[in-house]
Amino acid sequence: MNLRRDANLIAKAALRAVDPEEALLRHVRVIDGVLFAGKTRYRLDALRTIYVVGAGKACAPMARAIEKLLGKRIGESCVIVKDGHPLRLKRIKLREASHPVPDQRGVDAAARIAEIAAKAGAGDLVICLMSGGGSALMPLPVEGFTLAEKQSITQQMLKAGANIHEMNAVRKHLSRIKGGQLARLAAPAKVLSLILSDVIGDDLSTIGSGPTAPDPTTLGTVDEIFERFGLTLPRAMPRVETPKPGDPLFKRVQNLIVGSNALSIDAAAAKARELGYKPLVLSTTIEGETRDVARMHVAIAREVQRARRPVAPPACLLSGGETTVALKGDGLGGRNQEFALAAAIDLRETHGIFALSIGTDGTDGPTDAAGGCADEKTVARAEAKGHNARKDLASNDSYHFLEAAGDLLKTGPTRTNVMDVRIVLVTAS
């Protein structure tokens, strides 16, 4: 078995499964005048107008897929993408805005989306495209608040140590569009949200702050958070509640995940099986410090060799999610490259194990690499060129280490993002 070649084929399958355009076309089809999406069928001749809105870094290719499916049926539209991420489209209007720091262009475009949603009525369908970055690209502060004021509140919260759930609860209630409010604006039209998830666990109310998903948090939650962190608002917040789980308005709404880390991992598992490896998915929600996550992957791979468990070789261990790197040095790298470097140290002179880690967006940290890989000779190859594995790990310099070893992975930007995919192939030693 050629582990390096096979790991690369598996990684390619993982990426292909979450290509935004292909992923959308795999989940949504038009056959004989009927739009099939998830468990719902929409008869096109029974629909009055089809509006298209949305926001996110991967939304341009998603919009292109919708054009391919619906062509002239598309009515008014506004889809917000990150600066430099547009595509040439025939019908759907793309607008660019700033990411990760929102700007006025984002506010204007979000207002246009709210306008379109409000215009939609009974018999209409609003298709909403959502992908990573959608929250920052589609900022629409509540009446009386400016974008700057909203940002200053989230900055205060970050400083005070609020977690992502607390941030989102407040953000949703300071927005006119998030936390299910876009779905409420669109009612009584039907809503079909097509979602490329970039969050751990694929919680619909978290992805892009859930503009078409019920919001489990309340104004009471927000009051508690303000009190806990001693936050002050420049003026009174409108007491407008977001729509809650169970609200009948969601009967007309379908949120459909067309791409996610789990779907990418599933495709990797299928490819591994095709190549003769028994796939074992450890988890698609892995967080934590990268180097320790890498060591644990190698320890499991060793158990496969030593004791034929948790799965017998030849095996393909898979995991997804997004780890972190506590920067200690000023080296160049990203979390996927650091995974490969840490794994390489533990794999030194271990025959029959090959590890690969890749960011599905094709951009790992501030580098031109998408990730890296490691085998028994990675350390030897790099050290023959004057590198020292432990020193390079200590200074977070995984890029130069893997470059010397010939173990960088480069794909170029993929225009998708469903976090990271890790692949560890194991044969009997």
Added chain:
Amino acid sequence: MNLRRDANLIAKAALRAVDPEEALLRHVRVIDGVLFAGKTRYRLDALRTIYVVGAGKACAPMARAIEKLLGKRIGESCVIVKDGHPLRLKRIKLREASHPVPDQRGVDAAARIAEIAAKAGAGDLVICLMSGGGSALMPLPVEGFTLAEKQSITQQMLKAGANIHEMNAVRKHLSRIKGGQLARLAAPAKVLSLILSDVIGDDLSTIGSGPTAPDPTTLGTVDEIFERFGLTLPRAMPRVETPKPGDPLFKRVQNLIVGSNALSIDAAAAKARELGYKPLVLSTTIEGETRDVARMHVAIAREVQRARRPVAPPACLLSGGETTVALKGDGLGGRNQEFALAAAIDLRETHGIFALSIGTDGTDGPTDAAGGCADEKTVARAEAKGHNARKDLASNDSYHFLEAAGDLLKTGPTRTNVMDVRIVLVTAS
């Protein structure tokens, strides 16, 4: 299912399997005048004298097991245990020495062991008992070197950043007993080493520096290491090579592991199955930073609930090995308690998952606890008593946190040590 009760039963089964006396008696039996050990049978009436030597923290109960098996057949003996760890025995002579810093009593006792081994001849059997701490308890410097000189060399190496393999290579060649030399001293007698392993991977040449195991390192290895680290010796080292793999002297030697992390985990898996959980052993060689290892365990448990993989619920995830804690605060705790605290944070309000981590020696860090456990309410229970989970984790204060939550595990010292056992029970949420 009562997860807490079941996890405790599984932990008990894991500990029982590596009780030194029981573990030895499970692997060694005397039936009709024949000593059965591993793949070898020793006819007692064909043996001239049976000598018993050894060193390690768990060797007193191991020696008691040998007394039960062989009684009056035992000839001269010397088994070295840590200060405060002796038992009242009838025949086998126990000696106490200092651990972890060796002392002259250890040198004297080791010299006695060498004397006994040298006395053993054709037709004799030398039983050697080895367990954790054996290396420090049985120091016997090569001719012309003092214990202090040997220690100063290992101190220099530690400072220079040598790893455990480099340390062991040098130590073995500065010893008269380690690296297979005890087996050479005992030749032409037969040697039966009964080993309780406390090292990751159970490498025989590593446990107690492998006094009866072939040594893959050579004087050449040592010269290289001295050169690499710029070490100087107070005087020339004797050019005596340790016995190598393939040396015919090892034909008369059997090294038998009677207790290990893997055996403990196997027993836990069997108990879990008996209680209705599908066991999945992730690895018995897990190292790395404890809190990140904990997060990864929880992420895998969540995958079991969410996607019925890598195993369907009700499941018991098991792992062994020994993690580390990079101390950042001045709190009280140990690695197993820190595992429980870190898991508790991720398990907050997650129904149907119970995590437990225990040091098999019954002493986790400088505390009277053996480990800790965590469920969905652990954080709530501790925070109701004024604790803050994240702050306590930041200051490594897992003991007081778990104490408040009622989630400390206490067993008292177990007189065994095969590192740690982690148990994560998962039911459908």
